[in-house]
Amino acid sequence: MNAQQRLALRAAQVLHEAFSCRAAHGRYLALPDAAWASCRRLVHLIDKAKLRGWAGAQQKLEQHLIRSDAECVDELVQVRQRLEDGHGASDVASERDIFADLLALNTEFEAVQIDIRETTIAVEMDRIVLQGIDLGPFRIVLDWSNLSHHWPYEVIAQDPNPAASSADTTHPHVRDNHLCEGDGRAAIRSALRQGRVLDFFILVRQVLESYSPDNAYVKLRDWDGRDCADCGRTVNDNDCVTCERCGTEICSDCATSCTNCSEYFCSSHIASCPSCDDPYCKRCLAACQACGGKFCKECLDDEKCPTCRGRDEDVCEYQDGPDEGDELDAVDATDANDTTDSDASFHPLRLGQAAVLA
Incomplete structure (x- = not known):
């Protein structure tokens, strides 16, 4: 047995123990409270972004909500599967099977690295070209110490060609080194749950080598485009x-x-x-x-x-008109003249005289 085989054998023993512990832990059912709380928080933030007209922020928050929603659904599916499978650990691959998978990885991928101290298995893929866009090679890293986490593995671009609108999106289905598994989710999660290491890496590679516009963080037709800060398009x-x-x-x-x-x-x-x-x-x-x-x-x-x-002109016209005091004096003078004329045209009667009109 050479050094590579001895390393694979030691890793198979450690991996079998990790997968068995994960299966045993799965006997205790737990609802996705954290993922659901994240969904509720994101919905609240999206509503605020809508009210304030922040289209760009709304679009990014909606992408995060898609991921949190997927986590919530996936955890519920796992709960159902545990119930259907009887919570047992008997379906976990044996040490022999895991050992065979680790050796087979070398024939499927360009390079394989097993690090027992770091609890990781990493494989490197060829360059991925989708619809004429070169996305570069990718590295898939499984951390078996995080099997109970929702993301126990990462997909890391080795020669990134990210979307122009999102530096964190290195593949239509990869953002922040996390893969949107889409239709492959159930198969990938089943392989992880059962310790089928070779199947897991092959399934992830198949998702990376395919393209589904409906599940894309950024569509390929928009790969070299940019997000409008006003409308979010x-x-x-x-x-x-x-x-x-x-x-x-x-x-x-x-x-x-x-x-x-x-x-x-x-x-x-x-x-x-x-x-x-x-x-x-x-x-x-x-x-x-x-x-x-x-x-x-x-x-x-x-x-x-x-x-x-216009307001100033109205004030000026008012100030240039006749003085209010002069107008009152004119009215008084007119009343006085009317009184004088009336007195001159009418004489009071005296005893023995007839009324005489002027």
Whole structure:
């Protein structure tokens, strides 16, 4: 027996013990409380993002919710499987079978590394090319000390070509080194539960070598595109504009050109003049000295907006009219003249006289 075989034999003994302990632990049923709590928290954050119009944040949170939801469903499926299987550890592969699997890995993969101290088995794959996009080679690392965790393994890009919109997405089905298993979930989890090491690595490789748009974190058609910071859509580079103020990338539909400087801005740094309703960047708007509102320079006269100027003109017209005291004096004079005329045209009667009209 050579050194490689001795290492595989020792690893098979340790792995069999780890898988058996995992199966025994599975006798104690536990509901996915942590995963469900994560789902509830993410739903709350998504609702807040919707109310505030944060489309980009909403899209990222929804992706996290998909993952948390998958964890919750997977843990419930495992509970059902334990009930159906009778919770026994008898279905765990034997040391002999695990030893054979470890030796067979060398014929299936480019390189295999077993590290008993680090409790890991790592295999390296060839480069993956999907629909003409070279994603590079990947390394699958199984940590058998984490078999009870939802993610006991990682998928690590060795020569990353991540999506332009997400540096953490190195494969349509891999984000943060975690694989979205999709339709392969049940088979992968069954292989892990039963200690079928060779089947596990082959199944993960099959998922990596396939493409399912419905389960993709980023679709291949959008791989070289970018997320619009305003609407959250993924667009091609030639349909992407950079905001002159904050540098965020937005699609051409969301970008607005300032009427004055002609530069493009995102929705956070563009506004409409309240008077003419034309779009202006915040640097091209000025404050009305009277009301403090922001207006374009074309609508300001003497540093005042049309409304404030109209109010000033009304005040001026009122001040230029006749004085209130003069008007009252004129009314009094008119009343006095009317009284004099009335007295002159009517004489009181005296005894023995007839009424005479003037």
